[in-house]
Every structure is written in C-alpha cells, then in structure tokens.
Amino acid sequence: MAEVQVHIPEGVIERLPAYLNVLLQLRANGDPTVSSARLGELARVNPAQIRRDLTHFGSFGRRGIGYDVQTLIERIQHILGSDHVHRLALVGAGNLGSAIASYAGLSKHGFIVSAVFDTDPSKIGGLIGDLPVLGMNDLERVIHKQGIAIGVIAVPPEAAQSVADRLSAAGVHVLLNYTPVMVQVPEGVTLHNTDPVQELLHTLYYLSRREVVASEAR
Amino acid sequence: MAEVQVHIPEGVIERLPAYLNVLLQLRANGDPTVSSARLGELARVNPAQIRRDLTHFGSFGRRGIGYDVQTLIERIQHILGSDHVHRLALVGAGNLGSAIASYAGLSKHGFIVSAVFDTDPSKIGGLIGDLPVLGMNDLERVIHKQGIAIGVIAVPPEAAQSVADRLSAAGVHVLLNYTPVMVQVPEGVTLHNTDPVQELLHTLYYLSRREVVASEAR
C-alpha cells in the first residue's frame, strides 16, 4: 500500500529541526528515551503538539514509555532528508566564508562544504579548511560534476545577485544568502536569507516594551 | 488619553521587520509611495494581512493613494525601537567575529558594534574594523560603562555557555548566539540562535519531496 502523503502543515516541518536538535543533545547526553513532556520542555513546545506533529508521519513512541531517542532521530532525519550527505558550494573565501567552512553545525546534519569559489586571484589556489579555493570560471563545471544542490553566498553585497544568478543557472536548488541584499531567484530555486538582524529587530520590540513597562512600574 | 497597548499577535511583530526591509529597498529605489498590494507582492504577504497588521498600531496610509514610504519606515522603526542606536558587544575576534563586525545589515538598522572581546593574547590590542580587541577581563566594566544591552557570541562552541553566562551576568538583555550549541540563559534574557542550518533542514524536506515527485513523474 503506497503512502499517500497529504499536505503537512508548514509549522510542523518548521518544528522538526528543533526537535531533532534537542534529540541530538539528549543522545550526546546518553539518554535512551524521552517523553513528549520532557522533549516539549527542552524545545519549548507544548507536549500535545509534539505528539500531534509526529502523527503526521506515523507513530514512533511507546505508550507508557515515551520515545526511543535514537529511533526518533533516525525517523526525523529520514523525513527531512538529512539522513544522507548534502554537498554545498561555498562562494566567497573571505572571513565569512572561512567561518562557514569550519562551522560545526553543518557537518552535524550531514552538510559538507564540497567546493569553494572566489574571484580574488590571490585567494585562488589557497586553502579553506582542506579545500582548494577555485576561480569562478570553474563554478558551473564543478557544480555539475559534483551534483551540488545547495549554494552558499558569502560574498560582498554588490556581488550577491550575480552569484545567485550563476548558481541558479548552474542547477543549484537551494541558496543560502549571507548578505543583507534581497536577491531575486528564478522559479524552482528556494532562497534563504540568513539575516540575524531581522530576528534582532523582532526582539527589539519586546526589549523596548519591557523598558517602558519597567519605567512605568517605577 | 493614554494608548492602552493590548496584546499584539507574535506573527505581526515577526512580519514588521520584513515590511521594513522591503520599504528600505523601495526608498533606496526612490519610490515615494507604495500600496499594500505592491508591498505584499515584494514581502510575499497577503495585502489584506499587511493592512490588518498595521491597524494594530494606527492608520498610516491614505485611501486611494497608499502608504508614504518614508513615513511608514519611520513608524515601523519607532514601533520596533530601531529608530535609535543599539550598541552590541561582540565576543570572539576570529573569522566569524570579523565578518560580523563588517556586516552591513547591522548598521542599516542602527546596530553598532561597540566593543570586541577575545581571550587570545595575540589578538588583544589588535583591531577589528576600527575597534581595539579587549581582553575578557574588561567585559563587565565596558558593558556597564557603555550601557550595552545586546551581546553577540562568536566564539568556539566549547566557550559559548561560559560567554553567555558572563554576558547575562553583566546585564545584557539579548544574546545572539552564532554557535550551534544550545546555551542556557537566565530568566529575562532573550536568546537568539542564528543557526542557518536549522532553516536548511527545513528546506531539505521540500527538496526531497520535489525529487520524489520528479522521479515519480518520470
């Protein structure tokens, strides 16, 4: 019987990585099982919601016991597709590029930086981690050859759009944009702007409200 | 008559920074006004929702005309509190720290890196941008003196928790954590994990679904 995958609410998919993160931590901690109550506490999500979310994909727990940490990790990784390796192309070998290449969070989830590109002749041929920096001329060829589906933009803002264009044209499906520029991408390419400032602004709202409340309570 | 600020839905506050980003782009473009239809197109939000969101704070548009870009920018900046400067303390003067210090997205919204700290004696006294790198001994004193409310953690993962503790104890209200470690913070401190991998995982779900769909459609 084929599994008919009906629509899964966006919110569910957004929470799965958060659950996964907590589960990986529990595993590192040596915990064999976890209840939805504990998981909810750690991920700051209502326990009922966790159970509800998981039912979209099956039933992974045991009544009276909870969830086996290792099993649930594997199930979620399978659902997300992070149970196999994903190759990234990193464009930009500056400070930011170097930091991304050595970022532990990537390898933890099966992402590996597979090629690094830059325009600067003084950087080409040098090493980032243990990868040689390639010139932009090699971009299309290497992306095809290595079957890279994810591109990371870590270049100066003024170059962001043209890099996005090149990566999209080369067949990359997902772009991670580290510049504050709102780049345009063609249909079929998913863009992620990793602008932490956006989040900071959001927090600022609550920060200033708190100050107001505090001074009113004087 | 005092404005009684009732509860504003979280989602509204999350969207304001997105509107602001688009508006700043429109202003840079020289557009004097914008309709909710156009704004919605650019921010990928339903126009009715934009109008609804804004009514929580007042009525900023003109019927038949739209919104004055400059006015709406000022209003949203005032609501969020980004109409004045916010000082950041940056801990970690490595590649990542250097990249953050020169990140254009920060200054665009009134955030300025006001002090940089590191433990490495070979870095202390050196410059990041035009700021001297200070030793960790100076952390509490400088944060108090400069009235810094926001801390940025750009250190190796193993140091993340202790840096978070020091910053929290020094009176910082908001932490931006650039490591993949889930750090714990005391009550009253807001933590933001800027883990783009979380988002990548989320995208991966749709990416693998698309591959399945594509191969089934073969």
Added chain:
DNA sequence: TAGATTGTTAATCGATTAACAATC
C-alpha cells in the same frame, strides 16, 4: 496491578483572508 505516557479526537483559540464601505 497501578502508573505512565502515547495516539487521537474534539473543542478552543487565533490568525488569515475576503469583502466592502469609507474616502482620498
């Protein structure tokens, strides 16, 4: 067996959207 905790239903809650009168 008694206690714990899931999977699942049904109720609640809140957010999104369509529609339209007000008005520029």
Added chain:
DNA sequence: TAGATTGTTAATCGATTAACAATC
C-alpha cells in the same frame, strides 16, 4: 466625477491544546 486603495468587519480557515481511551 471615477478610480484607487485604505481601514475594518465578518467569515473562513487552520493550528493549538485539552482531554482521555488505549496500551505499554
């Protein structure tokens, strides 16, 4: 005036949560 577009209501939609029978 006619056309455009807001502000706001009311209807829809979907997501969250409480509750509890099933079951380990």
